[in-house]
Amino acid sequence: MSRYSVPMPDDIRAISRTGQHPALAVTCPHCGAHDRAPCTTRSGRRRITDAPVHPARITAWVIATAVCPACQVAPGTPCRVGGRAIPEPHPQRVQEAEVTA
Numbered sequence: 001m002s003r004y005s006v007p008m009p010d011d012i013r014a015i016s017r018t019g020q021h022p023a024l025a026v027t028c029p030h031c032g033a034h035d036r037a038p039c040t041t042r043s044g045r046r047r048i049t050d051a052p053v054h055p056a057r058i059t060a061w062v063i064a065t066a067v068c069p070a071c072q073v074a075p076g077t078p079c080r081v082g083g084r085a086i087p088e089p090h091p092q093r094v095q096e097a098e099v100t101a
């Protein structure tokens with residue numbers, strides 16, 4: 001259970017102003033770190049040091065927050081190519097999420 005409510009866009013902007021990665025607003029699918037918590041190693045005991053968050057968390061955050069300019073899918077929907085969902089969002093969508101964060 002998180003003691004935080006579901007993050008709203010205002011909260012995401014607040015996080016980015018503090019210098020933390022805005023992807024902290026979503027749960028990490030790689031290590032399971034909850035919203036607002038930093039990523040940890042898979043054992044869950046130590047914070048990772050080579051990156052602020054796992055790449056999979058950034059992917060999840062991009063998909064959760066941005067409309068894709070390339071394939072026009074809504075937030076929460078994976079990118080599509082030729083009618084099929086693809087695991088990684090289009091680069092344009094990553095840019096879109098970062099500029100609006």
Ligand SMILES: [Zn+2]
Pocket residue numbers: 028029030031032033038039040053054057
């Ligand atoms: Zn993580």
Ligand SMILES: [Zn+2]
Pocket residue numbers: 068069070071072073079080089090093
């Ligand atoms: Zn797309």
